[in-house]
Amino acid sequence: MSRLGVFFSKAICLFLVFCLSLPGAAFAQQAPLILGIHPFLSSTELYKRFSPLVEYLGKQMNVPVTLKIASSYDAHLEAIGKQEVDIAFLGPAPYVKLTERFGKVPLLAAYETNGSRTFRGVIVVSRESQFTAIPQLQGKRFAFGDPNSTMSHLVPRAMLLEKGVDVKQLAKYEFLTNHENIALGVLAGNFEAGAMKDDIFKQYEPQGLRALAISGSYPDHLFVARLGLPAATVHGLQKALLALKDSDEGRRLLTGLQKSLTALVLPRDADYDNLRSTMAALAKAGIAQ
Amino acid sequence: MRAFNPLSTLLTFIVVLFVFLIMAASLIIFQQQELLQQAVRDRAEQQLDLMADASFEALLKSDYVTVRTFVKRWGEATKEIHQIRAVTPNGFVLAEYRQPVVAAVGTYVLAKKVVIGTTELVTFHMVGDFSQVDKIAAQLKVRLLLGSLLITILLGGVLWFVFRKMALLPLEAMVEERTVELRSELAEREMVEHSLREQKEHLGLILQSMAEGIYGVDLRGNCTFCNPAGLRILGYEEHPEELIGKKIHSLIHHTRPDGTRYPAEECKIYCAYREGKGFHGVGEVFWRADGTCFPVEYWAQPIMRDGVAIGAVTAFVDITEQRKLEEQLHQAQKMESIGILAGGVAHDFNNILTAIIGYGNLALMKMATDDSFRPNIVNILEAADRASHLTKDLLLFSRKRALDRKSLDLNSSIRKMERFLLRVIGEDIAFKTILYDDVLPVMADIHQLEQVLVNIAINARDAMPKGGIFTMRTAQITLDEQFVRHHGHGKPGIYAVISAEDSGKGMSKETRQRIFEPFFTTKDMGKGTGLGLAVVYGIVQQHDGFINVYSEPGAGTTFKIFLPLIAASESEESSAGPGEFPVAGTETILLAEDDDTLRAMMQSVLSEFGYTVIAAVDGQEAVEKFIADQDRIDLLLFDLVMPKMSGKEAYDEIVKVKKGIRTIFASGYSPDIIHEKTSPGEIVTIVYKPISPTDLLRKIRSILDEGKKAAQPT
Structure with missing residues (x-):
C-alpha cells in the first residue's frame, strides 16, 4: 500500500469516528422502540392521536419510537406476548387476558380520565326509544364493539347476562369494531341498543343517545412494557409517561389521546382484579374464553 | 340636414358591430354557462354515485365512522361542494361536511339513496355551486370581450382601409368638387339674396318715401298693405289696423263722384x-277715415303669379291741388288769350290813331287860328285822344305797355294818394289806411301803381252804393313754395302786400272767376268800361306781382296785391320835367315803317321840321339804304315789328357796320326783347x-343833341 493509500485510509477512519461520535449518529444506531396499539379506533384516527406521543417518547428516551397498530385485539395480545412490541397500549380486558396467557408484564402508566383512574361502560338506546330496562332488549338488535373490548363487549355482555338477556335472545347483534360505530349505529336506527365506554357516550349523548344502563367502575386503559425490556428503559418510559401531566405540552398531548384524559398514573396489577372476576364469570358462561 | 361624416358612420358601424359581437358573445357565454353547469351537475352526480358506491361497503359493515371520514375527506377534496x-331513513345525519356558501353563487342540490334490496341505508345529499363555472364564464367573458374588441378593431381597420380606398376617397373628391360647386351656388345665392334684400329695401324705401299712396288688395278685396303716404292721405295714419285686412272698397271707394253708390262688383x-x-x-273719389272725400287719380295693376292674378296693387294721388292748379292755369291762359287779343287790337288801332292824331295836328298847325273848321279838327283830335286812352288801358291789361319802373316806398305812395282816393270813393264810405311800420320798397311805375289804387277804389265804391268801410292795408309777407303751389302763381320770396277790403255786397264764385276779364262788368250799362280791374290785373302782372280776390256774396271783397320787395337802398328818381316845344333839325333820319300811312305821316312831320328822311318799307330795305348812305344818316327811327326783317334785326345788322348809331324804336308793344338783347353801351330809345x-320831334331832338354833347371834347 502506498503512503497516499495509507493517508486516505486513516482519513476515512477518522471521519467515521467523527460521525459516530455525533448524537444523531447514536440515535440512529439504537434499535427503535415499537409502540403497539390495539385497533379500538380507525387506524387513521389512531395514527393521528398517537403520533405526538411517539415523537415525545422518542425525544425523552433518545431512542426512535415507531407505532404499530395491530390488526385485531388478539393479534395485539400475541404481539405483546411474543415480545414483538416494546411498549403496548391496551384496554383493561386485554390486559387481564394478557396476564392470564403470558404472565405479568411491567406496567408503565394508566389512564386517569377526568381525575378518575377508573371508567364505566354504558348500554345506550336512542333518546326516542321506549326502552327503560335491559330485559326489554330481548328480540332487539344490539351493537357491540370488538369481542375483546372491555366496555363495548365484555362488561356489557356481563350486564346483559346479569339481567337475563343472552345474545341468543337478541334479534341480531353485531360487532362494529369500535365505540363510535356503535353510537352511530344506534343513532342511525340500525340497532335498538349498543354498548360503549362512558366518554364516547358523553360525546354522542347530545346527538340523541340515552343511557339505558351503566356498569360499575373498572380500571382504565394502560401502557405496558414487554418482558425483557431493560429496566432502565422501562423506568425511563414510565417516568416520561407519568410526567406528561406536569407540563402544558404534556397535557395537550394527553387530551390529544383522549379528550377526557387528565393524567397518566402509575397502575397496579391488583386494580384489575374486579375485571378479572367479571371476565371469569363470562368465561364461566362460555363467553370470552 | 346633417352632412355625411364617413368617420362617424364607420365609428357607428364599429360600435354597432362591437355591440353585436358582445351580444353574440353574451349568448355564447350564456349557452356555454348552461352547458358547463350541466356538466358540473353531471360530474357532481357522478361523484355522488361514486361516493355512494364507495360508502356502500362501509355501510354494509355498519362502519359509520368510515362513512363519516369518507364524507369529510370527499367534501374537503372537492372545492365546489x-x-x-x-x-x-330515520332522519339522523350520519355524516356531514359543510363549508360556507359564497354569496351570489349559483348552487345545485343532488340526492342519492343507498339501498340494499328494498332497504334504504342512507341518502346522500350534496349541495354544490357553480363557482368554477362562474370563474370559467368570467374568463370566457373577458376572452370574448377582448376577442370581440380585437375583431372589431381588426374588422373596423380593414373596413376603414377598404372603405377609404374604394369609396371614401372618390366620395371625398366628389364631395370636394360638389362642395366647391355648392359654395359657388351658395355665394351666387347669397349675392342674389343680397340683391333681393337690397331691392326689397329699396322698394320699402320707395314705398315709405313716395308721396303717392300705394295699397294692395287680395282676391277677397281685403287690403294687404298700405304705404305711409297712403295711410296719411286716407287718414288712417294713427290706426292702420282699421284699414289693413279690411274690405278696402267699402272703406274708401264706395261712392262715385256724383254721390251715387259704387258697387264693389263694378270697382x-x-x-x-x-x-x-x-x-x-281719373276723377273718381276716395273717402278718408274722417268721412271727407277727395278726387283721385289711380293706377291699378294686377299681381300675377304663374299667370294667375292673386291680387292687385293700386297707386293713387290726391288730385285736389292739381285740379285747383288746372283751374288756375285755365284762368291764366284765358286771361293771356284775352290780353293777346286786346293787345293786338290796340296795336293796330294805335297805328290808325297815330295817323289820325298826326295828320290832325299837321292840319291844325297849318290851319289859321280863326279857321272855322279848326274846332272840328280839335274835336277829332280829342276823340282820338280818348281812343288812345282806351287803347292805352287795353295795352296796360295786355302788359304791352312799357313801364317806367323805379324804386319807391309803397307806404309813401299810398300816403300821397290818400286824399285823392278819399275823393274817389266819396263821403258815404269810410276810408282807412293801415300801413306797415317799415318802408316797403318796390320797383314800380308810379303812374301805373296809382292807376291800380284808383281802379281798386272805384271798384270798392261801386260795390258799396249805400256806404261802408274801405280799408287799405300794407304788409310784408314771405311766400314759400307751399303758398305758390296752393295759389298756382307767383314765386317764393318777400313781398309787399296791399290789401284793399270793402264791406260791400261781395260777389259770387262765377263773378269772382271773371272779375279780371276786360269788358266784364256787373255794373249797369254805361257806368263802366269793364276795363278797370283788367287794367289792375295787367299792371300787377307786368310788375312781376299777382293779385288775389277773396269774396263771398254779402261778405265784402278783399283784393290782395303782391309786389316783389326790393332792397330799400335804391333812391327814388325824380320825375321828368315838363315838356318843351319841339325844335327843328337838319340831320338825316332813316325811317323804317311798314304801315304806309304812318310812314307817310311821319315822313311828312319830320320833313316839316327840317329833317332829311330816308324811308324804308321794312327792315331789309332799311339795312340796304343805310349801307348806301351810312355817312349821311344820323338817326335810325324804326318800327319794331315789320315783315321780312324786324326793326331790331335791322338794327343789329346796321350796328355791325356802324357802332353807336342813334336809334329810336317805335312800337305799340313794349317788347322786352329790346331790353334783353341790347347791350348797355348801345344808344337805343x-x-x-x-x-x-x-x-316824337322832342324825343328825336333830345337824342340827337345828347349825341352831339357826347361827341364834343370836354
Missing part, C-alpha cells in the same frame, strides 16, 4: 285682378305808339 350529508280696382289687366282711373308828333 358546499355540503354533503348522509341522512339515515275698377277689383277689376284689375278679376280681369288680369291694369286700370287707370323806345317810343310807344300812339305818339304825338310833338313828343
Whole structure:
C-alpha cells in the first residue's frame, strides 16, 4: 500500500469516528422502540392521536419510537406476548387476558380520565326509544364493539347476562369494531341498543343517545412494557409517561389521546382484579374464553 | 340636414358591430354557462354515485365512522361542494361536511339513496355551486370581450382601409368638387339674396318715401298693405289696423263722384285682378277715415303669379291741388288769350290813331287860328285822344305797355294818394289806411301803381252804393313754395302786400272767376268800361306781382296785391320835367315803317321840321339804304315789328357796320326783347305808339343833341 493509500485510509477512519461520535449518529444506531396499539379506533384516527406521543417518547428516551397498530385485539395480545412490541397500549380486558396467557408484564402508566383512574361502560338506546330496562332488549338488535373490548363487549355482555338477556335472545347483534360505530349505529336506527365506554357516550349523548344502563367502575386503559425490556428503559418510559401531566405540552398531548384524559398514573396489577372476576364469570358462561 | 361624416358612420358601424359581437358573445357565454353547469351537475352526480358506491361497503359493515371520514375527506377534496350529508331513513345525519356558501353563487342540490334490496341505508345529499363555472364564464367573458374588441378593431381597420380606398376617397373628391360647386351656388345665392334684400329695401324705401299712396288688395278685396303716404292721405295714419285686412272698397271707394253708390262688383280696382289687366282711373273719389272725400287719380295693376292674378296693387294721388292748379292755369291762359287779343287790337288801332292824331295836328298847325273848321279838327283830335286812352288801358291789361319802373316806398305812395282816393270813393264810405311800420320798397311805375289804387277804389265804391268801410292795408309777407303751389302763381320770396277790403255786397264764385276779364262788368250799362280791374290785373302782372280776390256774396271783397320787395337802398328818381316845344333839325333820319300811312305821316312831320328822311318799307330795305348812305344818316327811327326783317334785326345788322348809331324804336308793344338783347353801351330809345308828333320831334331832338354833347371834347 502506498503512503497516499495509507493517508486516505486513516482519513476515512477518522471521519467515521467523527460521525459516530455525533448524537444523531447514536440515535440512529439504537434499535427503535415499537409502540403497539390495539385497533379500538380507525387506524387513521389512531395514527393521528398517537403520533405526538411517539415523537415525545422518542425525544425523552433518545431512542426512535415507531407505532404499530395491530390488526385485531388478539393479534395485539400475541404481539405483546411474543415480545414483538416494546411498549403496548391496551384496554383493561386485554390486559387481564394478557396476564392470564403470558404472565405479568411491567406496567408503565394508566389512564386517569377526568381525575378518575377508573371508567364505566354504558348500554345506550336512542333518546326516542321506549326502552327503560335491559330485559326489554330481548328480540332487539344490539351493537357491540370488538369481542375483546372491555366496555363495548365484555362488561356489557356481563350486564346483559346479569339481567337475563343472552345474545341468543337478541334479534341480531353485531360487532362494529369500535365505540363510535356503535353510537352511530344506534343513532342511525340500525340497532335498538349498543354498548360503549362512558366518554364516547358523553360525546354522542347530545346527538340523541340515552343511557339505558351503566356498569360499575373498572380500571382504565394502560401502557405496558414487554418482558425483557431493560429496566432502565422501562423506568425511563414510565417516568416520561407519568410526567406528561406536569407540563402544558404534556397535557395537550394527553387530551390529544383522549379528550377526557387528565393524567397518566402509575397502575397496579391488583386494580384489575374486579375485571378479572367479571371476565371469569363470562368465561364461566362460555363467553370470552 | 346633417352632412355625411364617413368617420362617424364607420365609428357607428364599429360600435354597432362591437355591440353585436358582445351580444353574440353574451349568448355564447350564456349557452356555454348552461352547458358547463350541466356538466358540473353531471360530474357532481357522478361523484355522488361514486361516493355512494364507495360508502356502500362501509355501510354494509355498519362502519359509520368510515362513512363519516369518507364524507369529510370527499367534501374537503372537492372545492365546489358546499355540503354533503348522509341522512339515515330515520332522519339522523350520519355524516356531514359543510363549508360556507359564497354569496351570489349559483348552487345545485343532488340526492342519492343507498339501498340494499328494498332497504334504504342512507341518502346522500350534496349541495354544490357553480363557482368554477362562474370563474370559467368570467374568463370566457373577458376572452370574448377582448376577442370581440380585437375583431372589431381588426374588422373596423380593414373596413376603414377598404372603405377609404374604394369609396371614401372618390366620395371625398366628389364631395370636394360638389362642395366647391355648392359654395359657388351658395355665394351666387347669397349675392342674389343680397340683391333681393337690397331691392326689397329699396322698394320699402320707395314705398315709405313716395308721396303717392300705394295699397294692395287680395282676391277677397281685403287690403294687404298700405304705404305711409297712403295711410296719411286716407287718414288712417294713427290706426292702420282699421284699414289693413279690411274690405278696402267699402272703406274708401264706395261712392262715385256724383254721390251715387259704387258697387264693389263694378270697382275698377277689383277689376284689375278679376280681369288680369291694369286700370287707370281719373276723377273718381276716395273717402278718408274722417268721412271727407277727395278726387283721385289711380293706377291699378294686377299681381300675377304663374299667370294667375292673386291680387292687385293700386297707386293713387290726391288730385285736389292739381285740379285747383288746372283751374288756375285755365284762368291764366284765358286771361293771356284775352290780353293777346286786346293787345293786338290796340296795336293796330294805335297805328290808325297815330295817323289820325298826326295828320290832325299837321292840319291844325297849318290851319289859321280863326279857321272855322279848326274846332272840328280839335274835336277829332280829342276823340282820338280818348281812343288812345282806351287803347292805352287795353295795352296796360295786355302788359304791352312799357313801364317806367323805379324804386319807391309803397307806404309813401299810398300816403300821397290818400286824399285823392278819399275823393274817389266819396263821403258815404269810410276810408282807412293801415300801413306797415317799415318802408316797403318796390320797383314800380308810379303812374301805373296809382292807376291800380284808383281802379281798386272805384271798384270798392261801386260795390258799396249805400256806404261802408274801405280799408287799405300794407304788409310784408314771405311766400314759400307751399303758398305758390296752393295759389298756382307767383314765386317764393318777400313781398309787399296791399290789401284793399270793402264791406260791400261781395260777389259770387262765377263773378269772382271773371272779375279780371276786360269788358266784364256787373255794373249797369254805361257806368263802366269793364276795363278797370283788367287794367289792375295787367299792371300787377307786368310788375312781376299777382293779385288775389277773396269774396263771398254779402261778405265784402278783399283784393290782395303782391309786389316783389326790393332792397330799400335804391333812391327814388325824380320825375321828368315838363315838356318843351319841339325844335327843328337838319340831320338825316332813316325811317323804317311798314304801315304806309304812318310812314307817310311821319315822313311828312319830320320833313316839316327840317329833317332829311330816308324811308324804308321794312327792315331789309332799311339795312340796304343805310349801307348806301351810312355817312349821311344820323338817326335810325324804326318800327319794331315789320315783315321780312324786324326793326331790331335791322338794327343789329346796321350796328355791325356802324357802332353807336342813334336809334329810336317805335312800337305799340313794349317788347322786352329790346331790353334783353341790347347791350348797355348801345344808344337805343323806345317810343310807344300812339305818339304825338310833338313828343316824337322832342324825343328825336333830345337824342340827337345828347349825341352831339357826347361827341364834343370836354
